[in-house]
Amino acid sequence: MRHASFRRVYAYCICSLILLAAACHIVRAQQNGATGTIQGSILAPAEDISGSFMREKKLLHYDSHNHAGEPIQSYRLAELAVVYIEDAGVRAPTPPPAEHPRLNQFQMVFRPLVLAVSAGTTVDFPNNDNLFHNVFSYSQPKEFDLGRYPRGDMRSVRFDKPGTVNVFCDIHSYMYATILVFDHPYFAVCDDDDNFAIPAVPEGHYTLAYWYGRKKMESKRITVKAGETTTVMFQ
């Protein structure tokens, strides 16, 4: 009985030591500059999500201004897609950006559709429409309800816990957006040429994931080597 208990404690200690060593290795690798870069492209053309929003907007039964209105601008891939490391293995919090990222309410949709931030970041929610929205989320990492505020006004929310935050409008049921909150800095959005780059990634084996619109689309196992660039293509 006592032996079994001792073995369990011993196993915990060994596992903890291994994990600690791995974490130290990653941190040291980062400190020593033993990092590489992940870069790549998203080859899939951006789906015209704005079209489906436009349709749902027109089909609102009780919108008193019930007509098509201005066409919704198509989303750029940078507003739709985020590439990130799923299993960074160690928390590497980064200081929040000096300028708050924004999740705009414009043309009765959220822009961008996906926003990636580090834990501890405050996100601004400006209303740029000439009507009310009521932004809210009941997601586990952060629950909030911003209420109704007019055009030109803004509310802010700080996201401290990592995870996926689904954001909706209580008035316009089709409006949604996702905020991905990470406890590490290894994520990126595409540039205008659909390319992405995640610099200064400690060498090691990782799972690289690709989020598009409302869900995670694909993930790949990759190896990052010090001083090298790992190229990944998502289709």
Add this chain to the structure above:
Amino acid sequence: MNRNPRISVRTLLAALVLLFLLGGVTRTFGQVHIAGQASAAWTASQPGPSQYSFNDGRSTFGWRGDLFVDAELSDNVLFLSSFRMDQDRTLNVDLFVLRVTDVLSLPLNVEAGETEIPFGNLGERRYPKTNPFLTLPLGREHATTLRRSDYEIYSTDPQYSAATNNFRLLDRGLYDLGFKAFGSVGVVDYAFALTNGMLSSTSTYATNGLNGSKGIGKIARLSVTPVIGLTIGASWAKGPFLKDSWNSPQGYPYPATYDPLTHQQRTFGGDIDFSFEHFSFYGETFFNSWDFADEYGASLDAFGYSAEARYTIVPRFTVGARVGELRFNKMSRNIYGVLSSPERWDHNVMRVETALGYRVSREMLLKAVYVWNRTFGLPSDPRDNSFGVQSVVSF
């Protein structure tokens, strides 16, 4: 009680048209949008002699389903519909319209079919998910003492609603067959509709879906939104509400001089919708008049109002309260050439509702509602308060 589902010819016809339309639209455009709400409720009321005493005071489970089937047929042509069922198992086709938007690139939309009557601004509050209470405002629910079957008033009968064919002032969700033009110019919204029926006798609850009057109802609404979050509206309606021909249960026809077009319903209404941050307020008031000069020597008038407020205390939790009142005029009845002393043709009533709502998730709402009713003019106020809980999911 063994009750068979009642499916009318109208229902079957609507379902067939819908299936045909869905088949075509899905195949051709793939632009169909289907959504809905389902709710289950438990209600218990006091067993008083009143129409507000739900199910004779027995605690009761109930359910309701709303299905919205819409399609974008082209850039500016839409099909919109909503279907409603409850524990009565009768399918009600509330909305069933073909809508053309931005006609001639003007701020003009038109639609035809079973349309939402532009009286008041009930909007989405008519659905359980967005209605913090279990019922609609009092003026849309109260069954008056005037019966559809014989156009008699039964103000002395406290259980008059048992006949189940009493006129309402505003007929619940207010849908009717007709044509509607609407749009917005700047901060002003307008709507005008021509309908088969009238506010108190829409086709939704008619037996065959079509009204039996040769007259046409005319309804208009004008509203202004001076600042975001505040909308003030005024509505007007006029039209015949009685059938062209009628035989009493005893087989008596209308008098030869009867003309349903001389029996008009005239209604004026005002509404206000205000919201800011976590607070919202909605109020409506109306004055309704039914012409009954020949029968009662006067019109049957009613005044009503309803005011409701909601506040989200913290995310997920909302509290709400609503107060509503109906007042009826006094009139003398001509009984064998002798005018009776003036009396109200219906009892003034008042209702106060309080509600607590909890959002389990974005899709699911739980609410608990207490309803306090007061009827004036009876020897004693009937015991007809009620309490209910309801869960609603949207999909």
